[in-house]
Each structure stands twice: as C-alpha cells, then as structure tokens.
Amino acid sequence: EYEDGALSSWINRERFQGYLNVDGFTLYELGDTGKLVAIAVIDDKNSSVEHTRLKSIIQEVARDYRDHFHRDFQFGHMDGNDYINTLLMDDLTVPTIVVLNTSNQQYFLPDRHIENTEDLVQFINNILDGTAEAQGGDGLLQRIKRIIYDAKSTVASVFKSSPLLGCFLFGLPLGVISIMCYGICTADTDGGIYEHETAKKENGDRELTDEGSEEEQEEEKDGKYTELPDGELKQKDIMEKKKD
Template sequence: MESSGINDGCDEVEIFSAILTHTAGSRVLELSDRFLEAHKDGQWLIMMYAPWCAHCRRLEPIWSHVAQHLHASSIRVGKVDCTRFTSVTSTFKIKGFPTILFLKGDQKYVYEGDRTREEIVKFALRLSGPPVQEITKTQSFDIIKKEHDLYFLYVGNRAGILWELYHKIANVFQAHAFFYQSHPSVVNKHAPVNNVPALFVYKENSHYNFTGHNLSDMGQVNETLYKWVNAERFPTFPKITRGNINQLFLTNKNLVLAVVEENQLEELAPDMLKFKNMVESVIKNKRNKYHDHFQFGWIGSPNLVNSIAMMTLPIPSLLVINTTTNHHHIPEDETGKLTPYVIELFLEQIRNESAPRYGGNNWLVRSYRKWFEMKTVLTSMWKGNPILMMVLLGLPFGFLSLICYGICCPDLLDAKDDEDENIGMHHMKND
C-alpha cells in the first residue's frame, strides 16, 4: 500500500497517525478511530460508510473522483468504516450510511444534496472559504460565472444593516450557495448597480435584485432577506432527486414537477424531453408571475413521485406539491392535452385554492403512504427476481407453518391416543 503524503508542517505527525491506508491509485484516505484526535486540524471531507451498504458501494467511485478533484486544495478527503470504528460513529452521531461530513475546526456540516461529484465538490469548496468571499478584480467575474451557475452578490462597503444581515444569512446558507461581496468600480458591467448597497442573485445569466425592503426596519429586512435567499438559492428549473427534494420543501412554495423517466444512461426519450421543455417554458416565460408562489423542477425517477401521490402516475405527467401542507394536485386533463396555456390555468386554480387536492399529512395518509411504498418495493423486487422473492417470502411462511404444526399436532396425536385407549377399554368391557 502507498503511504499517505500529507504535508502540513507540524500537524503531519498527528494526521499521519490517523491514517490506516492510502489506497493505491486513489486520493481517498482510509481513517481509523485515531482520526478523532486529528479531525479539528485543517479541513476534512469524510464519508462515513459501512461495507455492507449498497448505497456506499455506489458512492465509492464518485468519492474517488471527488478526492482527485480536491487533491490540490487544502481539503483532505477520507472515509471511515463505521462498523469497525464505532467510537467515530457515536462521536459524530451517525444515523445512516453513507453520511458525508465536512469538518472545519469545531464546525460540522452534513451534506444533504445529490450524490454527484460536481455537487459534493461545490459543497466542500463553499465551506472551505469564508461565508462571504470578496471579489477585487473585474476579471474574476468571468471565472465565477463560468464555474457557478448561481451565486449571491452584495455590492457596497462591508458596513451597515444590509451588510450585517447579508453576512449573517451567508453563514446560515454557506453549505448551499456561494456568497460574494464587491464594489461598484469592480463590478462594472457585470451587475446593474444604480445605488449602493445593492444585493443580487445571479441565475441563468441574469441578475435579480433583492427589493421590497425598508432598511429602517431591521426585523423586517432580516425576515425578508432570509426568505429571499432561501427561495433564490435554487435554479429556476432544477432536476429533483431524493438528495435535494427535502431542501426544496423548505421553500414553502408549491413545487411544480414535470415527471419524466430517464433510461440507465440518464437520457430522456424525445417525447419525455418535449414534455419537460414545455413545462420549463412556463416558468421561463412567466417568471415574474409565478416565481413567488411556485418552484418548478423536473424529476426522472417516477417511483419518488409515485410514493408522494400514492398512485402510479402516467409518464410523462405533471404533479404539484404544496410543501407546507403536503397536499398535492394533479391536472384533470390528460398529459397529451397539456399545453403551456392549460398549465397556466391549472396553476391559477391552485393559487385561488379551487383545484382539487389530495394527500396531506394526517396519520391515515401517512399509514397509507407507508403501505403503498412497501407494496411498490415488493412488486419491484418480484419483477426483478421472482425466485429470490419466493425464497424470501417462503422461508418465513415455512417457519410459521412448522410452528403451527408443532403446536397443533401434539393435540391431535394425544386425541388419537385417547381414542385408542377408549376403544381398548370398550373391548375389555365386552369381553
């Protein structure tokens, strides 16, 4: 095995003692429980895993790419086998596998996004720097726009109410978005600055202002700014996955989903792509109308939305989820009859609360949803491997039969013995 090459001056001995192995051809560090002595030194991106976990095994090649990408940075990328080093599991309160942590001194951040190399690397890079990074050169904007399709920008001096609140909220959302600060002379043509201080979000090659606030009311600005950042930190039409859907629920908006199905290469058939683009055109063309009430997106995994709708939806289809109440809406029109105009009418019905709603979050709905998810999983397993399912379901049934047989058969045998004795006694009397 290759020895780990960590060059961090006086910390080198401490860190090296925490390393068990450094897999040949990989930048990922295999850590032991000695890691607990060194985790506050520097910055760490750690995968807590279990060897038996299928999700962990799928993440392995992605994790190697993450480590390779971050090798030139100050971030060390490692992993811990939590089945061997249970003290690490308890110290960091690991409840599931895999769990991705970013550690910086006494601070701990849990990654809750999509498990792709790009998103994990962005997560680590955001947290590796200060909450708000200063831009001092005009040319830097070209690089930032190329690397980040979404970021927040404060233009003005680092003083005043708006700056203090911006910096405070950047601390809260640092794990989810990039935050920058610059001056009018540096920003130049890259953002439409008329008055300072000014605050923008850069999204889809456009800047959108933070407006509707009164700087004399600090409480109102704080609440408004928090809601604005929380809503704007998502692209206009993102891909929805199991990794980010819970974050999108935090917007408290109606989540409009174009439900399509990807193949194994994550590609869309022409009819799926056409439907997805049609739904996207509604928010792109009517952003000002729907932005405050709806968050649009698309999803390539029908099973996820089927569990929400508690039914098997046709593909493609449209589903709108009220993230506050967990109710959902389905258009009455067939998918083939949906047009941008029909979708707009449907969204207006949702806004004025005249559209039929289903689901919710009461105990009866939650119980039915659990049953539906279990039925879906069992059906999927049966279709994938019916022989294995017969074995899995047959074994418990067989054991149950044996138990019942063991309980019932002695009574039957005893009854038969009693009958034989009675017959014998009857013959003796006759004799």
Template sequence: MCIYGCTMVSLARILLFATYCVIVNSTAASRVLELSDRFLDIHKEGQWLIMMYAPWCAHCKRLEPIWAHVAQYLHATSIRVGRIDCTRFTSVAHSFKIKGYPTILFLSGNHHFVYNGDRTRDEIVKFAMRLSGPPVQEITKSTSFNTLKKDKDLYFLYVGEKSGMLWDVYHNIAATFQPHAFFYQSHPVVVDKHAPIEKTPTLLVYKENVHYNFTDYKITDRKKLNDTLYKWVNAERFSTFPKVTRGNINQLFMTNKNLVLAVLEENQLEEVPPNMLEFKDMVESVIKMKRQKYHDDFQFGWIANPDLVNSIAMMVVPLPSLIVINSTTNHHYIPEDEPEKLTPHVIELFLEQIQHESVPKYGGNSIIVRIYRSWFEVRFALASMWQGNPILTLVLFGLPAGFLSLICYNIWCPDIFDADEEEEGKYKQFIFKYNIT
C-alpha cells in the first residue's frame, strides 16, 4: 500500500511538472503573434517587429527559435512581435514589397525599417530598441551612465543644451543612423565624472571603455558641419576591431575605408583555435597601438567566414591570413609575405604601401572581374558539395546530365539512322537500275 501510494504521488508530481512545462512553453510560444492580412488595417497602430516568412524557407525555420527568444525578451516593452506567412497572405507581401524570406521589419506609424544585420537575438533586440524611442534619448540621472556603459558597448553622446547648429545637425544625423547606433543627450552636471567634458556643447563616442571627442565642432558653415559630422558618425559607429559577418560587412563598406581583415576559422562552438587567436591579437595590436595613424583610412576587424573572403579574393586564402579590401572600389590587397612571417611592423609597412598606392591591387568592379567571380563561386560551391557529399552531388548533377544526354541522343541519333537508311535505299536503286550484281 505504501509503495502504491508513493508511486501515485510520484506520478502526480510528474504530471504536475509536465503540465507546468506545457503551460510555460505555450506561454513562451504565444509571445509571437501569428498575424493575417488583417494586419494591414492595424500596422500603423503602435510599434511592431514582424518576420515575413514562408513555411518552406530553410532560413525561416532556423530563425524561428531565435524569433521566439526575441519575442520573450521584448514582451515587457511596447513592441509587439509577430510573424506573417506571406505564402498565405500575399497581399501583405505585396504591400510591404517583400522580395525574400525571411524579411524582418520594424513598423512605427508611417515609418518602417528593414533589418539587414546578423540574425541573432541580441542584434535584433538592439535594432528594435533603438527604433522604439526617439532618435536621441535624454539622460537625466548621473547613475544612469553606469547602466548605460554596462549595457551598451558603443554609443554617441551630446552634452549641452538642445539648441544651436551643432544640436540640430546631431539630431538629424542621429535620425539617419538610428537603426545602427544609440544616440544620447545630457548636461555637464549629469555627465559629471563619466566623460571628459571641458566645455559645451560637445560630442563624444564611447567604445572600448573610452570616450573619443568630435574635434571639428567649431565649424560655422552648416553644410560643412553636416558633412563632417556625418562622416565622423559613420566611421565611429563600429568598434575598433569588430567581428565581420555577412550581416554587417555591407555596413562596414559604407565607411569608405580600407577594411583590414584577419581571416580566421571557428569551430562549431564559435571558438578560435589558439594559433589563429594569436594571429588575431597580433593584427588587433596594430590598430590599438597606432589608432591615430590608421583610424582615418582603415577599419580593422576579423572574420571567421573564409568562404566570404574566398569569394571576394577569387581564390582560396590560407588560414590564418590578412586581406585588405578597398570598400570604395572593391579592390583588395594581399601581403606578399606568408602569414606566419607577418609581424606588426610588416603589417604597418604593408598599410603604408596601400596608402601610397605602391602595392599591387586585385579584383575591382569590372565586367570581366564580375564574370570571373561568378564562375569562381559556382566552381567553389560545386567543389565544396563534392567534398562534403559526393554521392548527393552525383545524384543532383548526374541525373540531369543523364536526362540531357538521352534528349540529345533522341534528337540527333534518329537523323543519323534516317540518313543511313536513305543512303542504303539510293544504293539499292542504283544496283537495280544498272543490273549490278
């Protein structure tokens, strides 16, 4: 009886725990709103973060668990997270001009923004949080800076009154770059010891636990100030040595700088092997030690996607290696020295040669280069498929080739046979006419 009673209690606990898990999971899943074409009637009401998807899309399926985490994280905010099956509700896809899946949109009133960054929870949440508020957020408490520095690894700060030409230009530029960076405004008393303020108004960017000042604030010509500040914000909105991915490389190209990349490789846990980590640190030391010398012309970074670099360089680059890409012309430069012989001093000499245009450049945007790059990508993709799964590659490309051969055979071979029969008929007529035996 005791054993039976204990068993019943255990079963009851298991059932209770299972019920709790189902409730929790269903609650978490319900954070993502499944929307229909009726969304077109309400999309201007409030703020929405929407994933436009198709059920057959593999990229959409990989994004689903991440999207659930995004919805869970933003549940306590005013941002509603949803998704729409564009294969069922084609009117929605047509209205928002959806060209591919998945497409992530942030909607607020008459404004909508397309997300083009990395499909990770943190990056998507940052994107939504930046757009959920005004272009420039005001900081009124000194203690808020401690939280700000902890949560934001990079932000822009205007210190001074909300008036004057510098403030107007800053506010307008903040509205332009709002999807990509955080912008704040405060007063000297509030900022106090958190930032080096000598006089106001002033502008700073915070990254790597250091504030860097905008030094051209004395410009009196409005257009020149706008162009100078725009260029400064565009160049400073990245960390000194970021990880470069498919999601942010296009934004890095917009800096119009030379992109200096340490090409590495990660394992499945996104860990860099020790030998490559040493190479990465060595390349990073160049910009950390010589920021004033190289910051205006070069944007440093590291990339763990060799396929992307191979496509740019149109060759299989060794690992680790160094490549410099001109973001304006799409030319690239590769050191003549082997990767293991590169040192900070050698890299500095190489960068100086690029500045003086005394080093060979490759690639570019010519038609011939584009054709060759397309051919290289196709050839590289086929080679990768063959190495990964030769049987599947044979099935995918062997069967179409076989069918094509049969079609060609049926088209050409009957003509040959008909020609032989026609020649044979003429030969028989000739024999019959002249009585040749």
C-alpha cells in the first residue's frame, strides 16, 4: 500500500520529467496525471530578453521548488499560442504564463506581470489556496461557447484556405433559403390580392344583376299598362287611387 494511492496512480504522476516541452499530445497525456500544468507560452524563435527570461523563470521554479510543487504541478513551455488559444477559446499574448487544470478545463492567468521567480511562486501559491480566479470550465455556458467558437473557427479556416470554396459552401445554402423565403412571402401577398379582386368582382356582378332585375320589373310593369285598353287603364288607375 502506498501513501498517495494505488501504484498505477503513482506511476502516472511520476512518469514525466519535472520540466517538459509541451505540445498538444503531451498536454493530453498530462491529463492522466491529475496535476495542474504550468506553461510558459513563448516563441522559441524569438531570442528577445522577455521570452528567454520567462522560460528561465519557470525552469528555475520547476527545479528549485520541486519538493513544494511536484506533487500538484507539472511545468513546461509551449512554442506559440495557436494551440493554447484554441484550447482556452481565448487570445493569449506571447510571452505569458498560464496554468491549466486538465480535469475540468479551467485555467488561471496571473493578475500581474511575472518579473521573477518570487512572482511565479506567489501566483502558484494563490492557486493552491484558492485565491486565484479560475476561468473557463466545463459547464453548460462553456459548452455552448465551445460550439460557437468551433463553428466560427471552421468558417474562418475555410475562407482563409479557399475563399471561393467558402463562398460556394456557405453562399449556396443561404441563397436557396433566401429564395424560398421570398417565394413564400410573395405567394401569400399575391394570393391576398387575388382574393380581394375576386370578391370585388363578384360584388360588382351582383350589383349589376340587381339593377338589371329592377329595370326588367319596371319594363314589365310598363308593358302591362300599355297592353290594357284605355278604359280598363283608367278604371285600374281609379282603383289604385281608392286603395291609396
């Protein structure tokens, strides 16, 4: 029996050196250790004082403070920020220090510029005692943010590599959808106009029919009076006046 758990867990924690050149695959493998990963994100091709100094600081902490932090931290440096930006969905400036918690996708950034080993040690101690602010995570909002970020990255990469292909892939579906929406809207409008004109035409025909019927009745009445002899016509007029 081991103080820190099973033998396999101890092997996972101890199978890496105290300081590594970290890349995407190495970072994935470090997830099995259960340790926080402190990384100096630098440009190996940049020989400026700022880049070399930050790399020296994290190497010094990994070496001189091994007994303090080796149980909980893995140290290393990464060349460039492309992979780390994709992982964190953030745009980190180079050079910088970032500490990753691979178990829950959280990360920590220093609240001030790291000038020496004391600043880095203080930053690590703040993480251990819980006073450092954690960012990221694997909650629902972060998952939604990840979906949106991946979609935007995919679209941007397609247009960057092949603009014509990007226009075809994304422009064609948008064009078809726009035509369908336009067709639906114009079909409803034309249908309404057609129904209105039809109803108006039917009302006009009905009015003409009514007027024609009245005219026919007048003509029939006049015709009946004309067909009667003069004596009968006068007698009929007298009868109508008496009725009135």
